[in-house]
Amino acid sequence: MQIDFSKIFAIVIASIFVNNFVLARFLGLCPFIGISRKLDVALGMGISMTFVVTMSSIITWPIYHYILLPYNLGYLSIIIFILVIACFVQVVEIFVRKFNPILYKALGIYLPLITCNCVVLFVTLLNAQDRLSFAESTVQGFSAGVGFAVALVLMTSIRERLDTADLPKSITGAPIAFIVAALMSLAFLGFSGLNLIR
């Protein structure tokens, strides 16, 4: 199996910048709006997210290509993938709690939340839909997580400043967060001129 590095590079740039999973594809908005209050929390969430998405891509790829596809069970992919992700997250949580209590304290609270995050399921389904190779799906999973983390950290840094700003009362909180997201999304739109996949 040959690995096409130009395609892998294109996937990395595409999922972090051009099609950023939060700002261009609207995935994982609930934590994006809900959790973006404190920078260290956002970092913890971003790191846990990257780990879970990468691992889910790695786990679901063989399931899809060696079990679901050969037996024509492609239509079951939603049910199987969400079960696999939920079980995997549960196992990681138990494992981390047992062996690394410090890490558990830092990341543990975000893990259950991530099961219910659309980014994870979307990436695995997208890998399956586009029939990406194993290396490509792993890279896509990892860069989706990084893209999410980048957007979350940027948003949090802006919102930490916004807390001290003097805003009209009806616009504080969620509305201004969305308007800030609109401006960030506008900035990320600038990347869409990059045409990396020939």
Place this chain on the structure above:
Amino acid sequence: MKNNLACFKSCFNRGICAENPTFRLMLGLCPTLAVTVTLENGLAMGLAATFVLIGSNIIISLIRNFVPSEVRIPCYILVIATFVTIVKLVLQAYFPLLYAKLGLFVDIMVVNCIILGRAEAFASKNQVFLSIADAFGMGIGFTLATGAIGAIREIIGSGKLLGIPLGAGYFTPALIMILPPGAFLTIGLIMAFLNKMQALSCARQKAN
């Protein structure tokens, strides 16, 4: 019976207004923003979510006494995933064009927080009758929200409504509204408007 009906009504109304899933609870934002490029897409997404909500609320309410509480979340997700698969297959079979537009966002409904949230917060504690009312109310509230965002973005972004051109020649559509930033801007402004309205009506009540 009359009491039941009143309960039904209050459960139904709550989802539309006071606890509107999109504007008040801020749940299920991903599909709300991603697919609402046109009114048609918004309504389709809303109705698909309503169907899944009703189906999953009925089943979860029926099985609520048999499922041990430790494994309830995976069970709920399985029930929801089954209904989402049904919706996906129906859309693919009968509305292939619509499915092509909504794409993976139909699949993503499995992890939509509205559906799981209602399962956990309402259907797992209430009887079937009330759960249906709750699902209907939440579903319609969600459909109204996606429809409103879709209509605004379609009118301003492409100068059409349901594919019919409006006010031809009087204004040039702003493309930005059907691109991702437009979605964030629309929902932010609608929320701000609703907040302002609520503040005004509160002030009026105080004055009286």
